[in-house]
Amino acid sequence: MRGTDLPRLVAVLxxxxxxxxxxxxxxxxxxxxxxxxxxxxxxxxxSYEVMNVAxxxxxxxxxxxxxxxxxxxxxxxxxxxxxxxxxxxLATLETPVEKLIxxxxxxxxxxxxxxxxxxxxxxxxxxxxxxxxxxxxxxxQKTFEADLEAGLDRVxxxxxxxxx
Amino acid sequence: xxxPAPADLHRWSEELARNPASLAFLPLARAYRRLGRRDxxxxxxxxxxxxxxxxxxxxxxxxxxxxxxxxxxxAADEWATVLRLKPGNFEALRGMGFRHLEQGDITRARQHLxxxxxxxxxxxxxxxxxxxxxxxxxxxxxRPQPAAPPQARPRSRAPSPVAxxxxxxxxxxxxxxxxxxAPRPPSQASAQPPAGRPAPPPxxxxxxxxxxxxxxxxxxxxLAAAPPVERHDENLPEIELEPWAGEPAPGSPVxxxxxxxxxLQTARAVPPAPEGPPAxxxxxxxxxxxxxxxxxxxxxxxxxxxxxxxxxxxxxxGVLLLDRRGLVLAGRLQESRAGVAEDLGAMxxxxxxxxxxxxxxxxxxxxxxxxxxxxxxxxxxxxxxxQALLVVAARREAPTGWIVRTAGHAATLAGxxxxxxx
Amino acid sequence: MSDIFRxxxxxxxxxxxxxxxxxxxxxxxxPVIEELKPHTDGTAIAALAAALFRRTVQASDxxxxxxxxxxxxxxxxxxxFIAGANDLLVVALLEDDAQIGRVxxxxxxxxxxxxxxxxxxx
Numbered sequence: 174m175r176g177t178d179l180p181r182l183v184a185v186l187x188x189x190x191x192x193x194x195x196x197x198x199x200x201x202x203x204x205x206x207x208x209x210x211x212x213x214x215x216x217x218x219x220s221y222e223v224m225n226v227a228x229x230x231x232x233x234x235x236x237x238x239x240x241x242x243x244x245x246x247x248x249x250x251x252x253x254x255x256x257x258x259x260x261x262x263l264a265t266l267e268t269p270v271e272k273l274i275x276x277x278x279x280x281x282x283x284x285x286x287x288x289x290x291x292x293x294x295x296x297x298x299x300x301x302x303x304x305x306x307x308x309x310x311x312x313x314q315k316t317f318e319a320d321l322e323a324g325l326d327r328v329x330x331x332x333x334x335x336x337x
Numbered sequence: 338x339x340x341p342a343p344a345d346l347h348r349w350s351e352e353l354a355r356n357p358a359s360l361a362f363l364p365l366a367r368a369y370r371r372l373g374r375r376d377x378x379x380x381x382x383x384x385x386x387x388x389x390x391x392x393x394x395x396x397x398x399x400x401x402x403x404x405x406x407x408x409x410x411x412a413a414d415e416w417a418t419v420l421r422l423k424p425g426n427f428e429a430l431r432g433m434g435f436r437h438l439e440q441g442d443i444t445r446a447r448q449h450l451x452x453x454x455x456x457x458x459x460x461x462x463x464x465x466x467x468x469x470x471x472x473x474x475x476x477x478x479x480r481p482q483p484a485a486p487p488q489a490r491p492r493s494r495a496p497s498p499v500a501x502x503x504x505x506x507x508x509x510x511x512x513x514x515x516x517x518x519a520p521r522p523p524s525q526a527s528a529q530p531p532a533g534r535p536a537p538p539p540x541x542x543x544x545x546x547x548x549x550x551x552x553x554x555x556x557x558x559x560l561a562a563a564p565p566v567e568r569h570d571e572n573l574p575e576i577e578l579e580p581w582a583g584e585p586a587p588g589s590p591v592x593x594x595x596x597x598x599x600x601l602q603t604a605r606a607v608p609p610a611p612e613g614p615p616a617x618x619x620x621x622x623x624x625x626x627x628x629x630x631x632x633x634x635x636x637x638x639x640x641x642x643x644x645x646x647x648x649x650x651x652x653x654x655g656v657l658l659l660d661r662r663g664l665v666l667a668g669r670l671q672e673s674r675a676g677v678a679e680d681l682g683a684m685x686x687x688x689x690x691x692x693x694x695x696x697x698x699x700x701x702x703x704x705x706x707x708x709x710x711x712x713x714x715x716x717x718x719x720x721x722x723x724q725a726l727l728v729v730a731a732r733r734e735a736p737t738g739w740i741v742r743t744a745g746h747a748a749t750l751a752g753x754x755x756x757x758x759x
Numbered sequence: 760m761s762d763i764f765r766x767x768x769x770x771x772x773x774x775x776x777x778x779x780x781x782x783x784x785x786x787x788x789x790p791v792i793e794e795l796k797p798h799t800d801g802t803a804i805a806a807l808a809a810a811l812f813r814r815t816v817q818a819s820d821x822x823x824x825x826x827x828x829x830x831x832x833x834x835x836x837x838x839x840f841i842a843g844a845n846d847l848l849v850v851a852l853l854e855d856d857a858q859i860g861r862v863x864x865x866x867x868x869x870x871x872x873x874x875x876x877x878x879x880x881x
Contacts, residue, residue, distance in 0.1 A: 196694070286788025286806030290698075293802070670822075677822050684818035691814045692832055695807040695839065699800075699852070702835030709815060712825025716818075730824075 185304045186213040189295055197291040199279035200259070203227060207234070207272050216278075230263055230276040251292070253285060262288045266296050268305040341368035353381075358388045363395055373664045375402055376680055393423045400432060407676040409436065427456045431463055443470060640667035644750055647743060652732035654714055658751050659726040662686060667754055670730065681728070685718060689726060706744070708737065717744045725755040763876055767849065767869035768794045774865055776857025778837075782873070783848040785809050791847065799852065804839075808850040812841050829867065831859070842866040844873035 186204060190213040194202055201216030203223065209231045217223045233252065241249050251264035259280050266273040275295070279288060299305065341364075349365040362385030369378040382399045389395060400415035413436045419429035434449035447470050453463045644656035644667070655670030657678055663686025670678050688707070696704045709716040713733050717740050721727040729744045764782055771780035772794035781793040781801055788809035793801040812830065819827040829842040838853040840862050849869045851862050 196698075284786065284788030284806060284809055286783075286790075286802065287810060289789070290800075290803050290806045674823060681818060681822040684814075684821045688811065688815040688818050691807075691811040695811050695832060696834045698803055698807055699837070699839070701832075701837045701839075705833040705835065707815075707833070708831040709819060710828045710830070711819045711822075712828065714822075714824040716822075716824070730822075 181304055182212055185302060186299065189298045190215055192298075193277075193291050193295045196294075197277075197279070197287045198282045199277045199288060200282075201226075202275070202277040203230065204266070205231060205274050205276070207231065207274060212273065226276060230274055233263060234265065234274050251289070255285075260285065262292070264292055264296075266299050268300055268302070270305055273299070341371060357384075360385075360389065360392075362388075363392070363398065366395075366398060370398070370402060373662060374683065375405060376683060378402055379406075391422055393419055393426060396422070397426065397428050400429070404432070406679065409439070412436075425452070425456060427453055427460075430456070431460070434463070434466065438466060438470075443473065446470065640754070641669045643667040643754055644669075644747055646750070647729075647747060651739075652735040653743065654730040654732060655728075656730070656747050657682065657728040658721060658755060659685065659728065661724040661726075663726075666725065667751070668728075682726075685726065685728060689718065706741070708740070715740055717741060719744055719748065721748060721751050722755045725751070727751050727755075763872050764792045767872060768792055771849070771851050771862070771865045771869060774851075774858055774861045776854045777851050777862060778854055779804055779850075779852035781805055781808075781848075781850045782869075783809050783850050785812060785843070785846055785848050804850060804852050808839060808841050808848060811839075812843060812848055816843075829863070829870070831863070840866050842870035844870040845877050847873050849873070 349361040352361040366381035404412035416429040416432040430453035437446035657668040706719040788806040
């Protein structure tokens with residue numbers, strides 16, 4: 174996704190993400206492209222955290238996709254890890270231009286069922302956005318890296334609204 | 338304290354998350370109390386005191402939280418701790434003064450309140466309490482003398498640790514009343530501090546000069562240092578001090594306020610005040626308001642008695658009217674559960690949020706009610722005018738249909754009140 | 760899948776006016792087994808019922824009324840009945856004209872059976 178598209182996409186994705194966070198009462202959430210560009214986030218307090226989670230989420234998604242192909246199951250609907258106090262949910266959002274990866278971390282204020290349910294609504298909403306039907310892909314490595322940084326800057330300079 | 342800004346709450350929370358030993362727990366706890374979240378304020382105070390066990394302001398706030406929750410004994414324990422740490426603390430002196438007054442210990446009440454008055458001479462509640470105590474003592478002194486009056490006993494410098502029961506003179510009309518043990522001399526420290534708290538600082542030597550200068554750090558002086566006065570409290574008649582129970586005092590249009598000393602005016606040996614009891618505000622007054630202090634504003638019905646016509650009937654355990662935030666507006670639970678009404682309101686607020694979310698996403702329309710079947714009770718929660726909530730609690734064996742009908746009656750009673758106050 | 764699970768939802772779903780009968784994992788908020796009429800979203804019912812029950816349990820505990828056995832949510836266009844069975848819930852989504860008395864009976868019976876199963880396996 175090109176850096177020139179980012180401001181527009183970040184702006185339109187903020188509201189659906191915040192609606193999801195408010196309804197599901199998760200702690201943090203992150204929406205990235207398959208290549209790790211950050212499109213929206215909620216609840217993170219530093220760029221270091223966001224970048225780490227984004228890169229690991231992209232890697233986890235790639236690994237699970239490879240596993241699905243190996244097992245000939247098509248694609249996974251979502252990935253879920255349950256910890257002692259917190260859980261992580263990772264799923265893909267299908268859009269006309271590319272697959273987006275959605276990551277969210279939640280605790281006992283929410284549940285897997287709530288996250289699944291409200292993610293379904295988020296997915297329907299994002300998938301129908303006209304803004305995501307014509308974004309251009311990054312052409313070369315240099316442009317790609319500039320786009321990556323631009324995405325992170327754009328997202329982290331938004332006024333955080335961390336009320337859950 | 339004005340309503341805390343969300344940014345301040347966030348800042349204090351962040352600071353506390355980074356450093357659990359931070360003193361930010363105190364403004365955060367005060368803010369939560371201000372917002373009606375006493376449960377959170379209490380937790381913050383207790384945790385903060387684990388890190389800072391000698392923090393006077395934290396103990397003072399904890400005392401206030403306990404007092405507001407109806408846990409008077411715990412509040413007194415905290416005030417006593419404050420006085421060990423800072424003997425001249427006004428709030429603790431006043432609190433302990435009222436506590437002793439409530440328990441009928443006039444001597445100790447007077448001692449604490451006199452010290453409080455030295456620190457803040459213009460505090461109306463303290464002055465009024467002292468006036469009533471002096472009135473009471475004057476009436477006692479003016480009582481008809483029996484044929485063989487009991488011997489006046491001057492205070493000894495070293496009070497005996499053994500309790501003495503003084504038999505009233507024949508014909509005095511007052512029943513013998515066993516007295517609690519006299520206070521130990523200062524060298525014998527009072528009860529051990531609770532676990533986790535530091536030992537109290539050693540008491541200062543008593544001041545003997547009669548002209549004590551008012552100061553912020555007046556020591557707690559034992560009886561030995563006070564001017565010798567006749568100790569007559571052993572033979573005081575029964576003092577009827579009414580705790581806050583929502584029951585209207587006989588003959589009064591409204592119920593008693595917290596820390597009311599109405600009983601001092603109605604005890605047998607005390608003639609009624611010539612001007613009569615003033616009109617009292619029936620909206621729940623602030624703590625320490627006295628009957629003798631005429632409140633500002635109109636006289637309003639006692640909110641805890643709003644559903645009295647339903648209480649005491651069959652299996653009803655209580656009826657509460659809550660505002661949209663879960664704060665109790667009116668009604669009460671039975672005495673055995675009176676202290677949990679506020680907490681129940683807070684938790685039910687969260688449950689109703691979930692109910693609203695469920696009806697919204699399941700497209701069930703507006704919610705009409707929630708019926709909870711618990712091990713020992715049934716609760717019916719329904720919306721009331723003004724975005725309020727009406728809670729009816731009944732014993733477990735109560736018929737479900739009857740509870741729902743009773744909730745309807747309660748809604749009729751609550752309607753006008755909820756529209757004004759919620 | 761245990762017969763108790765299947766039998767419970769089948770009996771409950773056959774009560775007139777029930778549009779969905781589920782057994783739900785209370786902490787995950789996901790269905791374990793469900794019987795739903797068309798266009799009834801079991802994922803939503805499971806998640807929202809579990810969240811409501813968990814939050815209401817806190818209120819019951821706070822007031823000292825003991826454990827929460829069941830709750831019934833009434834609204835303009837329907838009701839939801841939830842009975843607790845340790846880590847599971849028996850949930851019924853009802854239309855306006857449902858026979859609530861029979862629903863309560865069947866749901867409570869199912870909850871007792873599930874609790875008995877738990878105790879037998881313990």
